[in-house]
Amino acid sequence: MNAAVLRKPTPGMPAHPNELDRKRIERALKSRQRYRYVSPKVVAVTGGYLIESPCCSRNIDAEGGVIDVALLHHDAPSGIWQLFCKDHKKDAWELHSTHQRLASLTDALNADPERVFWQ
Template identity: 65%
Template sequence: MPHPNELDRNRIKRGLSARKRYLYVSPSVRPVRGGYLIESPCCSRNADENGALIDVALILYDAVSGIWKLFRKNHAVGIWEFYSLYHRLASVIDELSADPERVFWQ
C-alpha cells in the first residue's frame, strides 16, 4: 500500500488518542510525501510561547526496505532530527504515545 494513505493516517490518529502527554490538545496527522506529519497546538509554551501549531513528529516509510523512520523536531534550530527505525507502524505509534524522553510532546 503506498504512503500516505487514509487507513494508516487514521491508525495514527486513533493511536495518538492514547498518548501519555498533552491529552487536552488535538493533534493533526497530515499526509506528506512518503509519510505523515503530526502537528499539535503547543500547550507547554516550550516550543512556541504563543501556543501556536507546532511540528511534533515526522513519520516516513521506506518502501524499498519496508522500514518506518521516525523524526523529532528540534524547535531550537528548526530542523528535523532522526530518532529511530521501526519494522511496524504500531511500534512507531506506541513510541509517540509513550514518549518517555519527552522529545516529541514538548
C-alpha cells in the same frame, strides 16, 4: 478474505501516505501519555505523515501556536518506518528511531519518556 489484503499496490504509486494509515495514526495518538488535552493533526506528506499540535506547554511557541511534533516516514524499498523528532531551535528534523511496524512506531511516539515529541 479481506479484499484490502489482496489488493496489490499500483506500480509507480507510493504506499504512503494513504487515508487508512492516517486514520490509524490518529486513533493511536489517543493513547499518548502527554498533552492528552490537545488535538493533534495528522497531515499526509510525501512518503509519510506529519503530526502537528497546538503548543499548550508554551515551551516551543509562547503564544500556543501549532507546532511540529513528529514526522513519520515509510521507506518503501525496505519497508522500514522512520520516526523523526523536531529540533525546534535548529528548525530541523532528527532521526529518533526506526521500526518494522507502524504500531511500534506509534507506541514509541505515545510513550515519549524523554519528552522529545510532546514538549
